Amino acid sequence: MTRRVLVMVLGLVCLLAGVASAGVQRLYVLDCGRNIGKDQARWSPGVNEGKPIEFSDNCYLIRHDRGLLLWDTGVPDAVAAMPDGMVVANGAITYRRARTLAGQLTELGVKPADVTYLAVSHTHGDHVGNVALFASSTVLIQGAEYDWAMAGPNKPAFGPSATITRLAGDHDVFGDGSVTILSTPGHTPGHQSLLVRLPKTGYVVLSGDAVHFRDNWDHKRVPAMNVNREQTLASLQRIQGVLDERRAQLWINHDKPQSDGLRYAPAYYE
Numbered sequence: 167m168t169r170r171v172l173v174m175v176l177g178l179v180c181l182l183a184g185v186a187s188a189g190v191q192r193l194y195v196l197d198c199g200r201n202i203g204k205d206q207a208r209w210s211p212g213v214n215e216g217k218p219i220e221f222s223d224n225c226y227l228i229r230h231d232r233g234l235l236l237w238d239t240g241v242p243d244a245v246a247a248m249p250d251g252m253v254v255a256n257g258a259i260t261y262r263r264a265r266t267l268a269g270q271l272t273e274l275g276v277k278p279a280d281v282t283y284l285a286v287s288h289t290h291g292d293h294v295g296n297v298a299l300f301a302s303s304t305v306l307i308q309g310a311e312y313d314w315a316m317a318g319p320n321k322p323a324f325g326p327s328a329t330i331t332r333l334a335g336d337h338d339v340f341g342d343g344s345v346t347i348l349s350t351p352g353h354t355p356g357h358q359s360l361l362v363r364l365p366k367t368g369y370v371v372l373s374g375d376a377v378h379f380r381d382n383w384d385h386k387r388v389p390a391m392n393v394n395r396e397q398t399l400a401s402l403q404r405i406q407g408v409l410d411e412r413r414a415q416l417w418i419n420h421d422k423p424q425s426d427g428l429r430y431a432p433a434y435y436e
């Protein structure tokens with residue numbers, strides 16, 4: 167082997183090693199509140215009528231070698247200072263928060279300005295409660311969701327200098343296939359979920375509110391408040407296809423029993 171060929175081979179090996187180590191480094195699960203529903207049947211028509219249900223509400227911070235992505239922002243941080251929580255939806259739901267999102271990011275050494283991308287599964291109040299904190303981030307949201315939210319009574323308070331990127335379908339966030347926004351409409355017009363490839367954990371789908379808890383997933387139930395039933399069912403089928411294809415885990419954001427089994431920050435998944 168000539169010296170020149172040896173240098174070329176070594177260069178190729180280094181390049182391949184670099185490619186192999188690139189991608190998602192860590193995924194942190196953050197406690198972004200609790201939703202206490204008075205009546206589970208709001209989400210599961212005809213099932214467990216009149217029974218209360220408690221939802222977890224998570225945010226997820228993904229550290230990639232090309233930047234930070236925050237997925238959802240939970241209920242407003244101000245709720246942490248409200249001893250009785252915040253009552254919404256005409257008394258049907260009470261938000262609670264044990265810890266602020268800002269405080270959890272600080273613990274991780276992350277400032278809001280460090281967050282490259284802010285992506286929201288959708289624009290309901292338990293997901294966009296702290297979007298104003300990320301004044302300089304690039305917001306990744308479906309155009310259909312943005313238009314719907316901005317035409318409604320509860321406009322999300324995106325920072326005035328935030329860059330809004332209007333998506334129209336799936337989106338490869340970092341350009342390497344490791345973090346992909348999946349278009350999963352139905353709960354709202356531009357609802358989206360997130361597919362993450364972790365080097366050790368493997369593929370994980372973060373549900374957003376495509377489904378709210380395990381029993382609804384198992385029975386493919388559609389909450390009455392969803393904007394489109396057929397789209398919801400198609401999105402559930404799509405997620406099932408992704409789980410099968412990627413051998414992925416489904417992390418259902420509001421499923422408290424499942425969330426109770428996850429490692430929260432400062433622990434992380436790799």
Ligand SMILES: [Zn+2]
Nearest residue numbers: 290292293375
């Ligand atoms: Zn929700």
